[in-house]
Amino acid sequence: MDHAELTTEQVLKRDIPWETYMTTKLITGTCLQLLRRYDKRSESHRSQLLDDDGPAYVQVFVGILRDIFKEETVEYVLALIDEMLAANPKRARLFHDGTIVDKDIYEPFLRLLWKGNWFIQEKSCKILALIVSARPKPQDGTVANGDASNSKRKITTIDDVLKGLVEWLCAQLRKPSHPSRGIPTAVNCLATLLKEPVVRSSFVQLDGVKLLVPLISPASTQQSIQLLYETCLCIWLLSYYEPAIEYLATSRTLPRLLEVVKSSTKEKSCCFDPRNLLSKGTFGAQMVDLGLPQIVQSLKAQAWSDEDLLEGLNQLEEGLKDNIKKLSSFDKYKQEVLLGHLDWSPMHKDPIFWRENITNFEENDFQILRVLITILDTSSDPRALAVACFDISQFVQQHPAGRIIVTDLKAKERVMKLMNHENAEVTKNALLCIQRLFLGAKYASFLQA
Template sequence: MAQLDISSSAISIPTLLIVNRYFDEVTSNIRERPMPWEGYQRASLITEQELLLLRNYSSRTGLKDQPTAEKYIDLFLILINKLSRMDALQYILVAFDDTIQKFPDTLVYLCQLEVKSEGSPFNTLKRCLGKDDDYLNLKAAKIITDLLNHASPKFVQTFDFTDLLLWLNRQLQSENPNVVDVSVQILQGLLKLRSFRPVFYGKAHLMNIFMGLIQASREGNPQMLYQLLFCLWLLSFEPIISDSLDKQYGVISQLVAIAKGASKEKLTRIVMATLKNLLVTAPGDNLAAMVAVKLLNFCDNLATRKWTDEDILDDIEFIRQELTERFQKLSTWDEYVSEVESGHLSWTPSHQSDAFWKMHASQLAADRGRLLNCLAHALNVPNQDPTVLAVAAHDIGQFVKYYPLGKKMVQDSGAKQKIMELLTHPNADVKYRALVALQVLMSHAWDQ
């Protein structure tokens, strides 16, 4: 994937491009809609001079150069503050954005107005975010995002994102798929701002909505899925985010699953680019999950395929080399620890090796039973994968079998009660592993 200049506070782009047929059609209809500005002037809602400027703009004869464009921008800011009718505000915002599109330097002019505190363009546009009109607040958010991507790093670092976060919270939960689509594209633009990334990530409710959209988009909406993964990729550039992304939201197993079922090459590209970032920015926090999902084996498989995008292969090779080098330094015990810590348990060889348990059972008790508690936690996760439940129950039984004080520690962790509940689990292997573990617990109780 071509690398964006993400080291600066904002990534310089001309303007945010929204690709959505609904959005384009509504914009076109508003642009061509005749507006009764004379009536507004007669009602003293606008001045004669403002009416003259609006007539000139509507005739498309007045917008010829940058100084003229700046005059219209001033006019639009005044009218947004003065008027309240939705049709008028829609027209003004379309004209506002069209002017920016034709004369991108007006974004610089607007940022200068903000610095000079002359009317505060941001505060003016924020007024439209709370309006009861989907198109109006989408257009306002799009313009605000353009402005932020052209503002100075110092300004963006101190910008109050509260209104945008509240807006995203509403829009990402909209029942209108077009509103969600456009909102996600605007989110892509916002996440190009490094200052916005930790603010967005710090809102757990928003992140849960965001991750829910990723899950929902995996079923038949590859373009939306790509846009959401692009947002995730941008988040993964920040070490303070990538060190907890998998722990909080299990993104590594989800990314691998998406790549395995990807119908579009660009989905594989964005997945591998994100995994690469997670490995580079926070290897210590993400290696365990990568071991558990057998990412190295998956990359070996991907490397044998033919790709039209060379960046995919570059990222695959990078991940393969990094994982190979790091795995060579891992012992069997290190691999087991990584797997347990990740929560992605599977039937790797160590679980069913008596020699392994004779040597390492006592280490589950170390650090106040930290690893034992990880196994106990795996039993308590709602809708847990049956394989994870079976492996966790098995390992707890092995711990009790080979560690003399294991029974008491298991009781204290609450795992015994959970294992008893698994006797009624619908999965046959889970029931069997739970029964064996309980037999071990009972026989040790008799011995003691």
């Protein structure tokens, strides 16, 4: 049978030879007694057993996964646990009960993420996510799964679990083990786990954010709408983590999100709330430039039944209005440069803009100037090349150390190459830039574009 398409129902039809495992001492007599009471019984009977002696059954299941490696048995026990948690997710708390002797409840599931077939991987991921989410808050002197921090026995800590889970989730996003379920399973799990600070930092360190961006596109089928919803939820959770914001701001994330919102015909697909990002970095400028105020007005005109959604749209509209008022011209300029979308907007040739903002170019070790110089190498758009040359020449003219800084950053050679460009606008502005580089600021001011 194809393990990729195996179902819980099919697995639970198997007969597992528990007595044989006791004979070979892989399980104890007590374990056998508990399994005989539980296995193949009605749901109501199993539910009563779990209510009466839940931690004991958890101990048995975890012990089997730790000590027995036969694939059919591992699949069977994972199916039992999955069935138990599906009937009542609160049962995940049983794994953290103080009476459980084996404190390393995470290790078998973490190991099976990488060792097993797709059925085993998917169940282990789902179960791990539920167990992790159900854990009690750590107290002084303890680690998150309950064992004393001064214990001599090495156990799997919650940080080990979360980092291991994130590695597997990123691996699924890069190269899914299952063609249709690998990515949805990973995103669903991330949407639960990204509330954890350790998960956010590990996910960003593993370049996970860029793996989510391609998944942000207008959806049509119910399955793709669910995936889009959970992807947007992941992005929203990441928006509370500064290192993730840096990547989101300089990638195509926001344009993709707004394209999704613009095409939303169902409330669930209109799920991303960008209010948290309004005050973050250059997101406010991006939202205005990408036409979010108009999109919000259009969405408000639709007959949504969700009052929370309508309230959110109203708040977003007010936030955008405030943002437009506060938005400085340099914020807009910075965003234009970072996105590489250079055009002859009024600020480029506005002397007041350059006089008032020239010191802003010193931020982050002249980041914006460095990006302008990089555009000379990377852009194939003649307009962007021309504007970049002009702006570099403006920096040379306006900044007291402009010539020295631009020369040290090796911009002169790049600009000189563009003097032979086929586009007249590019050659004109490249020439102007070179003239200003060869002349001092005192004489450069006489040159006009």
